[in-house]
Structures are given as structure tokens and as C-alpha cells.
Amino acid sequence: MNAGTRRLLWAGPAGALEVAIDDPPGAPHGLALLCHPHPLHGGTLDNKVVQTLARAFVQCGWRAVRFNVRGTGRSEGVWAEGPGEIDDAMAVLGAAVSESPAGLAIAVAGFSFGGYVASHVAQRLAGSPQAPAVRVLVAPAVVNFSAAPVPPGTLIVHGEADEVVPLAAVLDWARPQNLPVVVVPGVGHFFHGQLPLLRQLVVHHLQAQRGPAPNSAV
Numbered sequence: 001m002n003a004g005t006r007r008l009l010w011a012g013p014a015g016a017l018e019v020a021i022d023d024p025p026g027a028p029h030g031l032a033l034l035c036h037p038h039p040l041h042g043g044t045l046d047n048k049v050v051q052t053l054a055r056a057f058v059q060c061g062w063r064a065v066r067f068n069v070r071g072t073g074r075s076e077g078v079w080a081e082g083p084g085e086i087d088d089a090m091a092v093l094g095a096a097v098s099e100s101p102a103g104l105a106i107a108v109a110g111f112s113f114g115g116y117v118a119s120h121v122a123q124r125l126a127g128s129p130q131a132p133a134v135r136v137l138v139a140p141a142v143v144n145f146s147a148a149p150v151p152p153g154t155l156i157v158h159g160e161a162d163e164v165v166p167l168a169a170v171l172d173w174a175r176p177q178n179l180p181v182v183v184v185p186g187v188g189h190f191f192h193g194q195l196p197l198l199r200q201l202v203v204h205h206l207q208a209q210r211g212p213a214p215n216s217a218v
Contacts, residue, residue, distance in 0.1 A: 001051050010067075010095045013087045015076025018068040020045050021096075022054050028063040029210070030105040030134070033093045033121065035114030038141070039072040040079060049111040049138055052195045056202035060210070062107060063100060067092045069117075082145055085113075086120045093121065097130065107134035109202075112165065112189065115140025116147045123148040134209055136202055139165050139189055142173040149177055155205045156180070157198060159187030 001022055009016040034057070036050045037043030045066035054064035069085040070077030077084075093106070106125070110118030115137040125131045135154040140147050143165050158170050160183050167183065174181050182201060187194050 001054055009074065010092060012070065012075070012077070012091045014070045014078070014080070014084060016074070017070070017076075017088055017092055018045065018072075018074040019092060019096075020066045022058050022064045022066075024058050024061045024063070026061070027101065028061060028104060030057075030062040030107055031096055031100050032057040032062045032064050032107040032109060032134070033089060033096065033118070034064060034066045035089055035108070035110030035117040035121075036066065036068070036072075037112035037114055039069055039085075039113075043113060044068055044073055047111065048195060049191055049198070050114065052191075052199050053109050053111065053136065053138070053202060056199045056206065057107065057109070059199075059203055060206040062206070063096075063104070065092065065096045082113075082116065086117050086124075089117050089121050090124065093130070105133040106130050107136070108132045109134075109136035109138070110140070111138040113141045113145065116142075116145040119148040119150050122150055122154075126151070134206065136205065138191075138198065140170065140173075141165055143169050147173060150179070152177075152179070154179060155182065155202065157182045157184065157201055159183075159189060159191060159194075160185045161187060162189045164189040 006021040057064045068075040108118040
């Protein structure tokens with residue numbers, strides 16, 4: 001994402017997992033796990049939406065941890081149809097917590113298939129000391145995958161013209177949970193031309209959770 005990005009290999013349940021870590025200028029006050037879109041359709045930790053999420057979190061003082069699921073980039077293993085990729089995310093988060101300062105708030109975020117993964121990570125951690133304080137789902141995959149219910153206060157952003165995950169499907173998923181959905185008019189699945197707006201929406205959400213963010217360029 002920038003010259004300061006650290007790229008590492010961490011142990012995962014199916015072999016080594018490729019990880020990219022971006023830190024804010026000062027000491028981080030939170031740790032954000034960011035999950036990428038479907039790996040069989042080109043999704044990686046370098047996806048532009050995932051990088052936009054990382055920039056938003058770093059701007060607001062969080063350590064942003066992106067990773068490639070098994071079989072993607074330098075990560076070992078093969079596609080496991082969803083559950084295995086959730087296990088990958090859990091392993092990366094555990095390692096990130098271990099190598100970060102104690103007591104950091106936890107956030108999970110994801111785009112498309114990564115939204116499905118992030119929702120299940122949040123569900124697995126509910127009620128634990130690592131339960132995410134912040135959850136951000138962008139165009140979450142609720143078609144072809146069973147996204148888990150998420151707690152109130154989760155930020156959900158979706159494009160009105162999403163051609164991969166129809167807006168109606170996300171509203172059907174959110175409605176029983178009484179979850180608001182932020183709809184960006186005229187925008188497709190990949191937020192082409194609207195990534196600055198997406199970043200602004202996430203930054204605003206993070207600021208509302210904690211107060212004014214530091215003014216830092218990433």
C-alpha cells in the first residue's frame with residue numbers, strides 16, 4: 001500500500017499465510033483485520049477496496065492487517081469453499097494480537113467474500129475478550145455464501161447498482177437484524193470512481209466510535 005507496508009508470512013491452518021501490515025504514524029490504539037474478496041475471482045489483499053479500508057483505519061490510528069487466504073498470492077494451501085478461509089482469518093488475527101501491544105481494540109472488516117469472512121470472525125469472537133469493537137462490511141457476500149448475523153452498530157456500505165451482490169439481497173439479509181445499510185447511489189460492486197467516498201464513510205464511522213481522528217496522510 002505504501003513504502004512502510006510490512007509483508008510477512010505467518011503460520012496458518014493450511015500452511016504459511018501472506019500478511020501485509022500498515023501502521024499509523026504514532027502508537028496504534030486499535031488492530032483491524034481486513035478480509036479480501038473471492039480469491040477464485042481475483043481477490044487478494046491488494047484489492048483496491050481492501051486497500052481503501054486499510055487507509056481509512058490507518059488514518060484513524062489503527063494498525064491495519066491485510067492477508068491472503070490459502071492458495072492466494074504467497075499463501076499456501078488450496079481453496080476451502082469458505083470455512084477454511086474463516087479459519088485463516090482467525091489464525092491471522094490471533095497472530096496479529098500476539099505481536100501487537102496489549103489491550104488494543106479489535107476491528108474486523110471485509111469486502112464482498114471478505115465481508116462474509118469478517119461476519120463469521122465477529123460471530124466466533126462474540127462474548128470473548130477479543131470481540132470486535134468495530135465491524136465494517138462493504139458489499140458483503142450474502143448471495144452464494146451465508147453471511148453471519150452481526151451486532152448493532154456494524155457499518156454496512158453497499159452500491160445501489162451492485163452487479164455481483166444485488167442490493168435487494170443485502171437488504172433482505174439486514175432487515176431481520178434491523179441493520180441500517182448505507183447505500184451509495186449509482187455505484188457498482190467495486191466502487192469504481194467512489195473509493196474516496198467509501199474511505200470518507202469509514203473514517204466518519206471510526207471517528208464516531210472514538211472521537212476526532214489524527215490528521216495523517218496515508
